[in-house]
Amino acid sequence: MLPSLGCWAPTHEGMSHFDAAVWGNAFATQLERPDQLAIEAAALAATIVLAGEDYRLQKESTEEQPITEGSTTNGDAVAVGLGVLAAGSSAAKWIGGDQGRDAEVLLESIILTDGITEILKHTVRRPRPANESNDSFPSGHTSFAFSMATFLQRSWTDDHGGWVGYLAYAPALYVGIDRIESNKHWPTDVAFGAFLGVLLTNVVYDAHYGEAGRPGLFGVRGLGLEPAVGTESAEVALVLRF
Numbered sequence: 001m002l003p004s005l006g007c008w009a010p011t012h013e014g015m016s017h018f019d020a021a022v023w024g025n026a027f028a029t030q031l032e033r034p035d036q037l038a039i040e041a042a043a044l045a046a047t048i049v050l051a052g053e054d055y056r057l058q059k060e061s062t063e064e065q066p067i068t069e070g071s072t073t074n075g076d077a078v079a080v081g082l083g084v085l086a087a088g089s090s091a092a093k094w095i096g097g098d099q100g101r102d103a104e105v106l107l108e109s110i111i112l113t114d115g116i117t118e119i120l121k122h123t124v125r126r127p128r129p130a131n132e133s134n135d136s137f138p139s140g141h142t143s144f145a146f147s148m149a150t151f152l153q154r155s156w157t158d159d160h161g162g163w164v165g166y167l168a169y170a171p172a173l174y175v176g177i178d179r180i181e182s183n184k185h186w187p188t189d190v191a192f193g194a195f196l197g198v199l200l201t202n203v204v205y206d207a208h209y210g211e212a213g214r215p216g217l218f219g220v221r222g223l224g225l226e227p228a229v230g231t232e233s234a235e236v237a238l239v240l241r242f
Contacts, residue, residue, distance in 0.1 A: 017217065025214040026207035036202050039169070043146075043195035050187045057187045058129050061180045068178040075178030078171045079141050082148035085168075089155055101218055105208050106151055109201040113147040114140070117196060129183050139185040139193035145175035146197030154205045172197075 016022075030036055050057065068074060090102040117140050126137040149172035156165035176190040185193075210216025
């Protein structure tokens with residue numbers, strides 16, 4: 001029996017969305033990826049550090065409005081723009097032949113981020129700075145903006161490498177600052193919203209695309225050699241996972 005080189009073929013692991021191991025691995029991955037962990041940890045640390053300064057920072061920001069001039073119109077437009085970019089990116093990849101995988105990741109990221117944000121809003125029931133309602137914590141605009149930024153960053157970096165993808169966080173940060181300067185949210189609402197958007201989108205992304213040793217719902221991105229031994233022959237297949 002001589003080994004032969006098999007075909008180049010895409011593969012799918014066929015795992016269930018309800019497989020706890022897939023999601024557990026995705027959470028564990030956050031602790032092993034410095035680029036992801038640094039952003040998540042910074043947002044969570046900001047939530048804790050700013051807790052004692054909420055009132056002062058809110059007062060100063062709404063009085064001075066140095067960055068956004070307190071325009072919710074501009075902040076909303078930037079958030080929508082991030083969503084459009086993310087949707088356009090996933091649509092382009094679908095047309096390009098990724099079988100809608102990026103689109104699936106994007107949709108699930110939006111649903112999970114928005115769902116948990118709303119649950120927290122109606123559980124915590126924190127009054128907004130202007131006392132217009134009791135759904136201040138966390139900021140939904142910010143969690144959405146950082147979710148879209150994270151999706152764009154991960155997708156771009158996986159395809160092209162480098163640091164350019166991280167620029168997507170700049171407009172997301174603008175959205176967060178705008179929510180403070182327009183007197184819609186406290187600084188801690190924004191910081192924790194950013195944390196949720198980044199963490200949950202990274203988890204959804206990693207749960208689907210996986211990594212070496214931790215296959216996700218789509219298997220593992222990249223190339224690899226896999227042996228296949230039968231009763232009459234042995235093969236080594238070159239497999240493309242995406």
